[in-house]
Amino acid sequence: MSVSVLALALGAACCLGFGFVLQQNAAQRAPLGDFLSFRLLIDLVKVRRWLGGIALMVAGTGLGAAALGRGELSLVEPLLATNLLFALALSRRQTRQPLGRQGWSGLLLLAGGVTAFIVAGRPEGGTATADPLRQWLIIGIMTGLALLLTARGKRSPMGSGPVLLALAAGLLYGVQDALTRVSGQRFSDGGFAGLMTGWQPYAVLVLGVTGLLLVQSAFETASLRKSLPALTAAQPLAGIVCGVGFLGDRLRTDAAALGWEAGGLLAVFAGIVLLGLHPAMPAGAAGERARAGSAAVSPASP
Numbered sequence: 001m002s003v004s005v006l007a008l009a010l011g012a013a014c015c016l017g018f019g020f021v022l023q024q025n026a027a028q029r030a031p032l033g034d035f036l037s038f039r040l041l042i043d044l045v046k047v048r049r050w051l052g053g054i055a056l057m058v059a060g061t062g063l064g065a066a067a068l069g070r071g072e073l074s075l076v077e078p079l080l081a082t083n084l085l086f087a088l089a090l091s092r093r094q095t096r097q098p099l100g101r102q103g104w105s106g107l108l109l110l111a112g113g114v115t116a117f118i119v120a121g122r123p124e125g126g127t128a129t130a131d132p133l134r135q136w137l138i139i140g141i142m143t144g145l146a147l148l149l150t151a152r153g154k155r156s157p158m159g160s161g162p163v164l165l166a167l168a169a170g171l172l173y174g175v176q177d178a179l180t181r182v183s184g185q186r187f188s189d190g191g192f193a194g195l196m197t198g199w200q201p202y203a204v205l206v207l208g209v210t211g212l213l214l215v216q217s218a219f220e221t222a223s224l225r226k227s228l229p230a231l232t233a234a235q236p237l238a239g240i241v242c243g244v245g246f247l248g249d250r251l252r253t254d255a256a257a258l259g260w261e262a263g264g265l266l267a268v269f270a271g272i273v274l275l276g277l278h279p280a281m282p283a284g285a286a287g288e289r290a291r292a293g294s295a296a297v298s299p300a301s302p
Contacts (some may be wrong), residue, residue: 005071008063009079015060017086020219020228021094022053027219035157036150036165036217044216061208068181069188073243074251075123077177077236078114081268084232084275085110087224097280106274113267120260121251123243135246139175142238146171150214162222166230169214173231174238176207178247229276233269 026047027040034040044050060083067076085107092099099107146168153164179200187195195201218227243249251261275281 002070005067005076006079008067008070009076010082012060012063012067013080013083014086015056015063016080017083017088018090019053019056019060020083020215020231021087021090021224022049022056023216024219024224024227026050026053027216028223030216030220032157032221035220036154036213038213040216040220041213064177065180065184068177069184072123072249073178073181073247074121074240074249075118077174077239077243078117078264078268080177080239081232081236081272082110082114084228084272087228088275088278088280091224091278092280095280097278099278099280102274103278103280106271106278108271109267110271110275113264113269113271115264116267117261117264120257120264122257124250131246138242138245142171142175142242146214153218157217157221162218162227163230165214165218166227167234169211169218170231170234171238172207172211172214173235174240175242176204176211177235177239178242179204179207181247223281225277225281228281229272232276233272236268237265 023044026044026049029047030040030043034043064076064080067079088103091097149164149168149171153161153168155161156164183195183198183200183204186198186200190197215227215231218231240249244251251257
């Protein structure tokens with residue numbers, strides 16, 4: 001693993017983590033009548049804090065794309081999952097909560113799990129020359145699952161909905177990362193003309209906007225404790241599946257390596273849950289949001 005890939009991926013995770021906190025701070029004040037509607041994005045564009053969060057997210061996406069251009073998707077995705085550490089750091093500054101045993105345990109599990117997966121798996125790069133049928137099959141499964149989760153989440157905006165929407169967004173972002181890498185390869189091979197004649201950059205744009213709407217709707221209706229862990233867990237999983245499935249990434253597959261890789265991923269997910277539920281993460285006020293949303297959509301409201 002090169003130092004440049006590590007620096008780029010961690011820089012991307014830092015920008016993404018800080019950006020998610022700022023976005024959720026703003027989105028939780030949006031009217032519930034905008035839930036899963038593009039009106040939500042139009043309303044949020046008027047909020048400076050949200051724009052700051054989006055600027056950080058764009059910077060993180062750019063750094064992530066640079067990391068993907070130099071390293072394997074199955075290497076970069078676990079590193080991007082550390083965005084939760086940076087989100088917690090900013091949330092701690094806002095809430096002044098100490099890390100405590102839960103925070104340190106989550107930090108060690110997440111960092112240790114990422115390290116174990118990378119060291120045991122030793123991801124090696126491949127080329128995007130896999131069987132097109134396999135590529136479309138994996139992309140179809142990921143986007144299909146995202147659609148099912150979105151449909152289910154739409155029915156329960158104040159219950160399990162935010163978690164399901166965040167999971168759906170994470171799956172879409174994982175596929176987006178894979179197609180970002182393919183787009184970078186096309187640009188390297190054929191320049192701007194080669195890039196724009198492929199379908200991948202347009203799919204990246206569609207997935208990005210759709211994922212953004214899902215994330216902001218999840219942030220609007222739930223605290224970071226409910227939404228961000230699901231997003232952070234789903235994205236690397238989808239990215240690793242895409243990397244190994246159709247981008248040609250290779251991981252060690254002997255019994256010992258597979259055991260450490262599985263253990264590392266389990267530790268990552270456990271760390272994500274512990275950090276996501278940490279008291280430093282804003283808890284929000286579901287009841288107040290529900291009343292505010294009802295007032296916003298009620299014809300009788302002033």
